[in-house]
Each structure stands twice: as structure tokens, then as C-alpha cells.
Amino acid sequence: MxxxxxxxxxxxxxxxxxxNADNSAVDLNNVKMAINPFCEIAVEEAVRLKxxxxxxxxxxxxxxxxxxxxxxxxxxxxxxDRAILIESDAALEPLAVAKxxxxxxxxxxxxxxxxxxxxxxxxxxxxxxxxASIMGVAQGTYTSKLEVSDEKVNLTRxxxxxxxxxxxxxxxxxxxxxxxxxPRFASLPNIMKAKRKPLETKAAADYGIDLAPRIKTLKVxxxxxxxxxxxxxxxSELVETLNIKPEAV
Amino acid sequence: xxxxxxxxxxxxxxGPAGLSTACRLMQQAQQAEQDISICVVEKGSEVGAHILxxxxxxxxxxxxxxxxxxxxxxxxxTPVTSDEIxxxxxxxxxxxxxxxxVPKTMHxxxxxxxxxxxxxxxxxxxAEAMGVEIFPGFTAAEILYRxxxxxxxxxxxxxxxxxxxxxxDSYMAGMELHAKYTVFSEGCRGxxxxxxxxxxxxxxxVDVQHYGLGIKEIWDxxxxxxxxxxxxxxxxxxxxxxxxxxxFLYHGDNHQVVVGLVVDLSYSNPYLSPFDEFQRLKHxxxxxxxxAGGKRVSYGARAITKGGFNALPKMCFPGGLLVGCDAxxxxxxxxxxxxxxxxxGMLAAETIFDALSGDAEGGRELSxxxxxxxxxxxxxxxxxxRNFGPAMHKFGTFWGGxxxxxxxxxxxxxxxxxxRDNKPDHAQLKAASECMPIExxxxxxxxxxxxxxxxxxxxxxxxxxxxxxxxxxxxATPVEVNWKRYQGPEAxxxxxxxxxxxxxxxxxxxxxQINAQNCLHCKTCxxxxxxxxxxxxxxxxxxxxxxxxx
Numbered sequence: 001m002x003x004x005x006x007x008x009x010x011x012x013x014x015x016x017x018x019x020n021a022d023n024s025a026v027d028l029n030n031v032k033m034a035i036n037p038f039c040e041i042a043v044e045e046a047v048r049l050k051x052x053x054x055x056x057x058x059x060x061x062x063x064x065x066x067x068x069x070x071x072x073x074x075x076x077x078x079x080x081d082r083a084i085l086i087e088s089d090a091a092l093e094p095l096a097v098a099k100x101x102x103x104x105x106x107x108x109x110x111x112x113x114x115x116x117x118x119x120x121x122x123x124x125x126x127x128x129x130x131x132a133s134i135m136g137v138a139q140g141t142y143t144s145k146l147e148v149s150d151e152k153v154n155l156t157r158x159x160x161x162x163x164x165x166x167x168x169x170x171x172x173x174x175x176x177x178x179x180x181x182x183p184r185f186a187s188l189p190n191i192m193k194a195k196r197k198p199l200e201t202k203a204a205a206d207y208g209i210d211l212a213p214r215i216k217t218l219k220v221x222x223x224x225x226x227x228x229x230x231x232x233x234x235x236s237e238l239v240e241t242l243n244i245k246p247e248a249v
Numbered sequence: 250x251x252x253x254x255x256x257x258x259x260x261x262x263x264g265p266a267g268l269s270t271a272c273r274l275m276q277q278a279q280q281a282e283q284d285i286s287i288c289v290v291e292k293g294s295e296v297g298a299h300i301l302x303x304x305x306x307x308x309x310x311x312x313x314x315x316x317x318x319x320x321x322x323x324x325x326x327t328p329v330t331s332d333e334i335x336x337x338x339x340x341x342x343x344x345x346x347x348x349x350x351v352p353k354t355m356h357x358x359x360x361x362x363x364x365x366x367x368x369x370x371x372x373x374x375x376a377e378a379m380g381v382e383i384f385p386g387f388t389a390a391e392i393l394y395r396x397x398x399x400x401x402x403x404x405x406x407x408x409x410x411x412x413x414x415x416x417x418d419s420y421m422a423g424m425e426l427h428a429k430y431t432v433f434s435e436g437c438r439g440x441x442x443x444x445x446x447x448x449x450x451x452x453x454x455v456d457v458q459h460y461g462l463g464i465k466e467i468w469d470x471x472x473x474x475x476x477x478x479x480x481x482x483x484x485x486x487x488x489x490x491x492x493x494x495x496x497f498l499y500h501g502d503n504h505q506v507v508v509g510l511v512v513d514l515s516y517s518n519p520y521l522s523p524f525d526e527f528q529r530l531k532h533x534x535x536x537x538x539x540x541a542g543g544k545r546v547s548y549g550a551r552a553i554t555k556g557g558f559n560a561l562p563k564m565c566f567p568g569g570l571l572v573g574c575d576a577x578x579x580x581x582x583x584x585x586x587x588x589x590x591x592x593x594g595m596l597a598a599e600t601i602f603d604a605l606s607g608d609a610e611g612g613r614e615l616s617x618x619x620x621x622x623x624x625x626x627x628x629x630x631x632x633x634x635r636n637f638g639p640a641m642h643k644f645g646t647f648w649g650g651x652x653x654x655x656x657x658x659x660x661x662x663x664x665x666x667x668x669r670d671n672k673p674d675h676a677q678l679k680a681a682s683e684c685m686p687i688e689x690x691x692x693x694x695x696x697x698x699x700x701x702x703x704x705x706x707x708x709x710x711x712x713x714x715x716x717x718x719x720x721x722x723x724x725a726t727p728v729e730v731n732w733k734r735y736q737g738p739e740a741x742x743x744x745x746x747x748x749x750x751x752x753x754x755x756x757x758x759x760x761x762q763i764n765a766q767n768c769l770h771c772k773t774c775x776x777x778x779x780x781x782x783x784x785x786x787x788x789x790x791x792x793x794x795x796x797x798x799x
Binding site: 012014015016018021029030031032182184185187188189191192 | 252254294295298364367382384387405408409418419421424426469503504546705706708710795797798
């Protein structure tokens with residue numbers, strides 16, 4: 001079985017981001033970019049499935065600007081076998097990404113698709129669900145535990161009320177949550193080897209898919225800064241304060 | 250047993266010196282149609298993540314390295330258009346120095362205002378395109394030696410060790426990187442460079458090294474106030490008697506300015522806090538008028554090596570070379586070190602390339618490097634400015650400045666004597682009882698800020714569960730000496746709030762708490778700690794600041 005694992009290039013989770021001068025987008029000038037942490041978990045899980053003999057090949061797919069090659073190399077260093085980059089200078093919305101991915105799934109005869117549950121930049125959390133729907137296969141989202149046996153995937157999902165265990169038929173689409181695994185450090189020799197693994201580049205426009213955005217961003221703003229708290233000396237003072245300034249709560 | 254890999258050359262640190270070494274080596278190999286394997290390890294999470302500099306770049310070395318740098322798109326976007334020097338008399342007053350009185354070394358025609366971080370990222374692209382292997386996120390934790398005592402290479406740090414010293418699930422052992430020649434380009438006060446100085450007594454015959462601490466911020470300012478190419482330098486206030494240094498404000502591209510203060514670490518009052526000096530400096534009208542209404546976007550700090558010619562150690566030893574600020578090639582009179590660091594790297598590359606032809610073993614002492622350096626413009630430049638720093642230390646900003654004007658403009662650095670300054674910076678601190686505490690104004694949250702919100706803007710990050718990388722030789726010294734005698738100067742000289750003395754109900758005196766996660770890798774503690782009790786070692790790879798265009 002071939003596994004397709006998706007990789008998105010996003011701003012590094014450790015750096016501070018800010019809104020650009022005309023409030024139209026996040027300013028990515030001089031911002032360090034990295035592999036989306038949830039995608040990294042997906043890559044790790046795919047590689048573990050291959051190491052366990054469940055998968056025959058792990059293909060990493062990224063859809064985005066040409067520099068996404070760096071993040072694909074990271075996936076290859078963790079242990080993916082080869083990579084595909086579908087280049088698009090414009091940032092694509094989840095629907096376009098899902099449609100393009102479905103094409104790759106068909107071309108490559110993929111048995112299992114692993115994705116992060118969301119990307120930390122746009123936080124949509126939609127691509128996996130849309131992809132499963134387009135492919136007409138089962139989906140398991142927010143996965144924190146996963147095992148594959150006999151054409152079935154048994155997994156544990158993190159849901160609002162606790163944990164949910166489900167069983168899916170293959171092929172399937174799975175999105176990965178934080179607790180699924182802790183990605184390994186890529187070793188020096190593996191980083192070197194990753195540079196020589198195959199990385200195929202295609203153009204998004206060549207797939208004949210309508211990539212036009214469906215969403216219009218009106219404005220991007222930073223959240224309000226939190227006001228400093230005040231230390232009160234007694235309960236009576238607290239009650240008094242609340243009476244005068246109920247908005248303080 | 251650690252795994253090992255073999256290279257022709259291993260380079261420690263992807264800064265201007267290390268990357269210039271790598272590029273020059275590859276250029277020569279290509280020219281001679283030879284294969285050469287070069288590996289660069291970099292502790293930052295990416296190239297440039299730990300790079301911080303003013304910076305005004307003198308492009309001399311870059312032009313020598315890549316004559317076609319413009320076509321290659323080197324990020325030199327802002328030529329210097331004007332130079333202004335101010336003497337700050339107090340918090341309000343200042344005098345602009347007439348151009349005719351400015352020491353020649355402080356003129357910046359033909360130079361560029363750059364982000365050194367971005368220049369390094371670009372140099373790394375050039376190097377990788379030629380086949381250099383660059384590994385960000387890997388620390389050089391330890392020097393490896395051959396049986397005959399020559400350097401054999403380095404070992405990268407282990408990953409996935411817990412704070413308790415035990416291996417975690419994610420544990421990955423470090424790797425040995427063996428090389429015919431190893432180049433150390435860690436920047437100021439490299440922790441391996443420091444060991445090499447001791448092992449091979451590299452600084453036996455020279456003056457003691459001197460350092461400064463540079464603190465810097467990037468600001469987005471009102472486009473109407475932005476004058477790309479304007480360079481402002483300041484001396485005097487807020488640094489009082491017993492301390493010296495200089496400030497800067499450069500107008501770069503994209504409506505950004507960088508503002509900073511370099512405090513000489515030879516200051517004597519343990520109450521002095523370079524961070525707070527910098528915060529109050531920004532309120533001086535000359536700087537505040539530019540910053541007002543703007544927004545601070547980044548913060549960082551880094552020590553600089555500024556002893557210059559008199560303190561320049563021997564830079565070769567069996568199996569390796571020391572280049573750039575790891576040795577101390579910065580020209581303090583120009584307050585620039587990038588061009589000399591790059592040139593020292595290029596000369597190192599040429600020396601090593603010659604040595605590699607017909608040498609399968611490596612491990613020799615390449616004394617040809619000293620000679621190449623002596624015959625280069627780096628040496629000429631550093632020698633001519635050898636009195637600059639000591640004059641400032643000895644005579645103070647005003648008379649030292651006057652001396653430097655005469656020395657540089659009238660005598661072109663050829664005065665037939667050398668001023669010396671042989672007291673190490675850490676020995677300069679006076680007991681707290683002999684000094685006046687300094688009252689710093691509260692930050693206003695608009696121009697000046699507190700330490701923690703500043704450190705937040707450096708995007709520094711260290712894996713929480715790992716051994717502390719700021720080690721103490723003696724656990725009792727912080728309280729017994731640093732607190733009792735000096736009132737805990739590390740809480741003030743650290744620009745990142747790593748060292749904190751906290752009250753402990755079970756103890757009479759406050760105890761030292763080390764917040765290693767805040768560390769900016771500036772190395773000031775390793776330099777200024779009065780008893781040299783603090784030893785900076787590498788944390789887990791990729792830890793530390795994540796500077797943008799610093």
C-alpha cells in the first residue's frame with residue numbers, strides 16, 4: 001500500500017508574526033518558514049507505518065510556492081521515499097488543495113492519505129475532510145492513535161467529549177492530532193540522503209482545475225493586547241470594584 | 250559508540266566567516282576541477298537565526314568573493330547616503346559632530362546598510378549551490394582530537410536528553426564529523442574557540458581580549474520619517490563615567506530602522522544594566538523623534554570581540570584554523586567586523602585548499618595562514634587602528650575620541666607606539682559597596698520596554714526538558730561572591746533575563762535562578778561573570794533565538 005502524506009510550508013511556530021501595513025495579510029517578509037507541525041506528525045506516522053511493513057512507499061506531497069521544496073526535504077529526511085511539489089505562487093484554499101490532491105491520489109493509486117488536522121497559519125482544518133468527500137472514501141479526523149490491519153484502519157479520535165474509537169475501510173483519509181506521535185529528529189546522514197531523493201515538480205495550472213479563491217479576505221488584524229491585571233487587597237474591595245466596574249470581570 | 254562521517258573540511262558556524270570559507274574553498278575546487286567535501290554545522294534553527302549585527306557593511310571582501318554579487322542578488326539594498334555623529338551630553342542635549350572632526354574610520358561612503366542575517370542566508374544559498382553541505386539545527390558540542398594532539402573534527406550535540414540527564418524517547422546520539430581540517434567560526438566567544446585558546450595557548454603572546462555587548466531592535470517607523478541610507482552614531486549619554494560604548498540608528502529598507510547600543514564590557518559599576526541603558530537611550534530626542542509612532546518588531550543581543558590587533562591570537566593550530574570574531578578580527582575603529590571576518594575566512598580557505606592538494610591526512614598546523622593574514626589588508630587595517638579601543642578605555646570618550654581623530658586622520662594610524670589595555674573585562678567590576686546604585690526609569694511601553702516583552706520579540710526558544718546549558722563551575726559562587734560582593738551583576742548584564750536572584754524563605758540571601766530558556770546566545774555571562782564561574786555550553790540543536798532580518 002502506498003501512503004500519501006501532505007506537507008505544508010507555514011511560518012515557524014516559534015516566531016512572532018505580525019500583520020502587514022495595509023492589514024491585508026500576515027507579513028511574511030523575513031519570517032522563518034517551517035513544516036506545519038501537524039504535517040510533521042503525519043510524516044512521522046507514515047514513516048512508522050512503512051517501518052512496520054504496512055506501507056510499501058511513502059510519498060510526500062506539497063502544494064504551494066517553490067520554496068516548499070525545503071519542507072519536502074524535511075519530510076524526506078524523516079523518511080519519506082519521494083516527493084511531489086505542485087507549484088502555485090498564489091496561496092490556495094482547502095478546496096483547491098483537496099481537488100489537486102485527489103488527482104495525485106488517483107495517479108499514484110494511493111491507499112491511505114495522511115494529513116495534519118490543520119495548518120497553523122490559516123487554521124482551516126478542512127482539507128482532509130474535503131479530500132475524503134471528493135475521493136468518496138472514509139475519513140478519520142483528529143487522530144491520536146492509529147493501527148492498520150487487514151484492509152482496515154482502527155483509530156482513536158480526539159473529540160470534544162473525550163476519545164472516540166472508530167474503524168475505517170481502506171482507502172481512507174486520516175488527519176493527525178498532536179498526541180499521535182512525537183516526530184523524530186532527522187539525523188545528519190538522513191538529511192544528506194534526503195537531498196538525493198527524487199522530488200518531482202508540477203504546475204498547479206496543468207491539472208485543469210478551477211483554483212480560483214472562493215473566500216475574500218476583508219481585513220486582517222492583530223488580537224487586542226490583554227490589559228494588565230490589578231491586585232486587590234481584600235474580598236470587600238473586590239466586591240466594591242465589581243459594583244463600580246462590572247466590565248472588569 | 251557514536252557514528253562518524255568524513256569530510257575534507259568541517260566548518261563550525263554559518264556566519265560570514267564560515268560561509269565565506271566554504272564558498273572560497275568551493276570556488277577553488279571548481280576552478281581546479283577537484284572534488285572537495287565541505288560540511289558546515291550551525292546551531293541556529295536556520296542560517297541567520299543567530300546572526301545579529303548593526304549592520305553597516307563595507308563590501309570589500311564580498312566584492313572579492315563574488316565580483317558579480319549584484320547579479321547574484323546579494324541583499325545589499327540600501328547604500329549609505331549620509332553619516333551623522335552625535336555627542337549626547339545628557340538626556341536632552343546633544344552636539345552633532347562636524348564632518349571635519351570625524352575620525353576617518355567612521356566615514357561610510359560606499360558602504361551599505363544591511364541585515365547580516367539576510368546576507369548570511371544569501372551566502373548559504375551560494376555555498377549550497379556549489380555543493381557545500383550546511384546543517385542548521387546541529388551544534389558543535391565538542392572538539393575531537395587525534396592521537397598526536399591535532400584537531401580531528403567535532404562532535405555534534407546529543408538530541409533528546411532530559412533535564413535529568415537521562416535519554417528521552419526522542420534521543421538521538423551526536424555524530425562525529427571528522428575532517429582533514431576544521432575551521433572554527435563561531436563568532437564572538439565561541440565556546441570551542443575558547444577551549445582551543447587554552448589547549449594550544451593561542452593567546453599566550455597577545456594582550457587580553459576585550460568585548461562589548463550589542464543590543465539591537467528593529468522598528469517599523471512612520472514612512473514620512475524614513476530616510477533610507479541615513480547612518481547615525483552616538484557617543485556619551487546614557488553611559489556615565491566608568492562605562493563606555495556607542496549607539497547607532499540606521500535607516501534600512503522597507504520603512505525599517507535598526508537602533509542599538511554597544512556597551513563596552515569593561516564597565517566597573519556592577520549596578521549597570523546594558524539593557525536598561527539602551528531602553529533609556531531611545532528616549533533621547535535624536536532617537537525618539539524617529540521612533541515615536543513606530544512599532545518595535547524585533548529584539549536581540551550579541552557580544553562583540555573588540556580587542557582588535559593587540560589581542561588577535563594565533564589563528565592556526567594542528568588540524569584547524571580560527572577565523573572571524575571567534576579569533577577577533579573586528580575593526581573596532583570602524584565598528585565593523587563583517588568584511589574582515591569574511592576576508593579571514595577566504596584566506597583560511599585559500600590556505601586549506603593549498604594544503605589539501607597532495608595531503609591525504611590533514612591535521613597539520615597551517616602556519617601559512619598567519620602569513621597570508623599578515624600580507625592582507627585585514628592586518629594592515631587592524632594594525633592601523635590598534636590604538637583606537639585602548640585610547641577610548643584610557644582617556645574616555647572625549648579625549649580618546651580626540652586622540653583617535655589625530656591618530657586616524659593626521660597620522661593614518663602610524664603613530665610609533667601602541668597603547669595597551671591588559672585588564673580583562675570580568676576583572677573590572679568594583680564591589681557594589683564602592684559604587685552608586687543606578688535608578689533606571691520605568692519603561693513607557695511605547696519607546697522603552699521591559700526585559701521580558703523584549704526577549705519575547707527575539708523568538709528565542711529552547712526545548713524545555715533538557716539540561717541547563719549555562720553551567721556553573723561552583724554552585725556556591727553566585728550567592729557567596731556575586732551576590733555578596735557585587736549584588737548579583739548577572740541579573741543586570743544578561744540582556745535576556747536568564748539570571749534572576751529570587752528570595753528563598755529558607756535562606757538568608759536570595760538564590761540564583763537560571764531561566765535558560767530565555768537565552769539569546771550572546772555570551773555576555775561567559776565573558777563578564779567576575780569569577781568566570783559561568784560557562785556557556787551548547788544547548789540542544791536549533792535552540793536559541795530565531796532572528797528575522799537581524
